[in-house]
Amino acid sequence: MQETALLSTIPLFNGLSEQQYTSLSRIARELQFERGQTIFSEGDAGKGFFVVANGQVKIYKLSIEGKEQILHVFGPGEPFAEVAVFTGSDYPAHALALKKSKVLFFPRKAFMDLIGANPSLAMNMLASMSLRLKKFANMIEALSLKEVPGRLAAHLLYLRERQNHTDTLQLNLPKGQLASLLGTIPETLSRILAKMTQQGLLLVDGNTITLLDSDGLEDLACGERRL
Amino acid sequence: MQETALLSTIPLFNGLSEQQYTSLSRIARELQFERGQTIFSEGDAGKGFFVVANGQVKIYKLSIEGKEQILHVFGPGEPFAEVAVFTGSDYPAHALALKKSKVLFFPRKAFMDLIGANPSLAMNMLASMSLRLKKFANMIEALSLKEVPGRLAAHLLYLRERQNHTDTLQLNLPKGQLASLLGTIPETLSRILAKMTQQGLLLVDGNTITLLDSDGLEDLACGERRL
DNA sequence: CGCTGCGTTGAGCTTCTTCAACGATCGTGG
DNA sequence: CCACGATCGTTGAAGAAGCTCAACGCAGCG
Numbered sequence: 001m002q003e004t005a006l007l008s009t010i011p012l013f014n015g016l017s018e019q020q021y022t023s024l025s026r027i028a029r030e031l032q033f034e035r036g037q038t039i040f041s042e043g044d045a046g047k048g049f050f051v052v053a054n055g056q057v058k059i060y061k062l063s064i065e066g067k068e069q070i071l072h073v074f075g076p077g078e079p080f081a082e083v084a085v086f087t088g089s090d091y092p093a094h095a096l097a098l099k100k101s102k103v104l105f106f107p108r109k110a111f112m113d114l115i116g117a118n119p120s121l122a123m124n125m126l127a128s129m130s131l132r133l134k135k136f137a138n139m140i141e142a143l144s145l146k147e148v149p150g151r152l153a154a155h156l157l158y159l160r161e162r163q164n165h166t167d168t169l170q171l172n173l174p175k176g177q178l179a180s181l182l183g184t185i186p187e188t189l190s191r192i193l194a195k196m197t198q199q200g201l202l203l204v205d206g207n208t209i210t211l212l213d214s215d216g217l218e219d220l221a222c223g224e225r226r227l
Numbered sequence: 228m229q230e231t232a233l234l235s236t237i238p239l240f241n242g243l244s245e246q247q248y249t250s251l252s253r254i255a256r257e258l259q260f261e262r263g264q265t266i267f268s269e270g271d272a273g274k275g276f277f278v279v280a281n282g283q284v285k286i287y288k289l290s291i292e293g294k295e296q297i298l299h300v301f302g303p304g305e306p307f308a309e310v311a312v313f314t315g316s317d318y319p320a321h322a323l324a325l326k327k328s329k330v331l332f333f334p335r336k337a338f339m340d341l342i343g344a345n346p347s348l349a350m351n352m353l354a355s356m357s358l359r360l361k362k363f364a365n366m367i368e369a370l371s372l373k374e375v376p377g378r379l380a381a382h383l384l385y386l387r388e389r390q391n392h393t394d395t396l397q398l399n400l401p402k403g404q405l406a407s408l409l410g411t412i413p414e415t416l417s418r419i420l421a422k423m424t425q426q427g428l429l430l431v432d433g434n435t436i437t438l439l440d441s442d443g444l445e446d447l448a449c450g451e452r453r454l
Numbered sequence: 455c456g457c458t459g460c461g462t463t464g465a466g467c468t469t470c471t472t473c474a475a476c477g478a479t480c481g482t483g484g
Numbered sequence: 485c486c487a488c489g490a491t492c493g494t495t496g497a498a499g500a501a502g503c504t505c506a507a508c509g510c511a512g513c514g
């Protein structure tokens with residue numbers, strides 16, 4: 001597979017020895033998915049977990065009426081569906097490739113064995129899942145305690161953080177998907193972006209957003225201000 | 228401390244050797260909290276994690292206006308704030324004793340060392356955090372995709388599950404706290420319980436709830452029916 | 455007795471969703 | 485090259501769900 005190079009770029013596998021990379025690459029399987037293709041569905045038997053090699057994958061839930069709530073959007077180097085490894089049960093959500101993606105698959109059993117033998121791998125896994133939990137806690141807080149403008153503002157500031165504090169953001173998602181990530185619908189998101197623009201908080205051009213008043217957004221994100 | 232007996236009743240520590248219990252009890256500290264007492268606040272330095280020995284503890288977030296969202300309610304044997312151990316950062320939420328409680332505290336560093344040396348402890352930890360993640364995912368789904376009646380119905384069915392499928396439930400929380408756990412407010416919860424009673428779905432008497440039509444509740448929980 | 459915490463009920467209002475229509479963009483096939 | 489459909493985003497009007505505010509009942513307890 002000549003994949004140890006790829007594996008070494010994955011944060012989850014940081015600090016492993018050359019030999020451990022070899023063990024990993026031995027159990028990994030490489031999968032290709034087209035844009036829009038389902039990787040697994042909620043309720044499927046959780047046979048293992050995945051790491052995005054390249055492309056983009058969303059993890060989401062669906063309501064009976066078809067409304068979608070995105071839980072995560074993962075890019076290169078990020079693992080997903082680890083939960084299935086340790087609970088040994090079904091996948092608790094759906095996964096779908098948002099772009100043409102290469103994905104590494106690690107079968108449950110083999111990976112568990114590796115973890116048992118490699119404490120540092122276990123520690124990495126724990127750290128990764130801790131961050132995930134923290135993110136979920138913030139998402140619950142946002143959904144329950146903030147209104148949509150606040151959630152949007154928080155998300156934009158989060159993106160600015162990740163893009164080196166530049167005020168010109170590139171959305172890595174179509175707006176409709178962003179709405180689903182924020183727990184709302186495209187119509188509402190559109191209206192709120194319009195209102196924010198009108199108030200001079202930001203500037204929208206396609207999927208480029210320029211933040212004009214991050215302090216104002218900050219206030220919104222903390223619930224100290226309304227639109 | 229003569230606590231190895233107590234430790235052995237904690238699921239997280241299942242399958243550890245006698246010697247490992249001793250190591251654990253050596254680093255554990257025993258704490259007492261009165262009802263209503265704060266254990267830690269969001270933003271406090273995360274110096275370690277906890278296990279409820281007896282009593283009841285809630286983990287929650289607060290909005291600026293003072294609205295509360297409960298993330299967890301933990302009883303005897305359940306660990307909390309593990310996230311702080313592995314991220315090494317601040318506690319991401321508040322913790323408060325709902326009843327007079329005895330709590331074991333495990334300092335971060337010492338516990339990390341134990342985990343590194345005990346693969347089975349690491350595995351237990353991973354399993355525990357996986358379940359936590361799954362629960363959070365369901366909570367996000369509920370908040371975003373279900374209305375309050377659906378969330379309530381799901382919660383009641385969950386309680387029935389835990390109480391051996393008996394249709395007579397004892398709420399382990401005051402109704403106001405239950406509202407906060409469901410992501411709503413006491414007024415709304417009260418109204419919905421009234422409506423459910425009126426429709427013959429259940430019967431309320433103080434904090435005892437009798438389920439009369441679990442199929443109907445099931446439909447509500449899945450969004451296949453309205454009140 | 456009166457206080458305090460908890461729960462309930464009513465009226466009005468805000469926010470968000472639903473439904474519908476329309477505009478823009480893009481890729482494909484004629 | 486243009487027409488067409490599909491996807492995506494925007495906008496308007498109406499409706500529903502849940503929140504706010506206020507008042508009240510009721511129990512436990514000093």
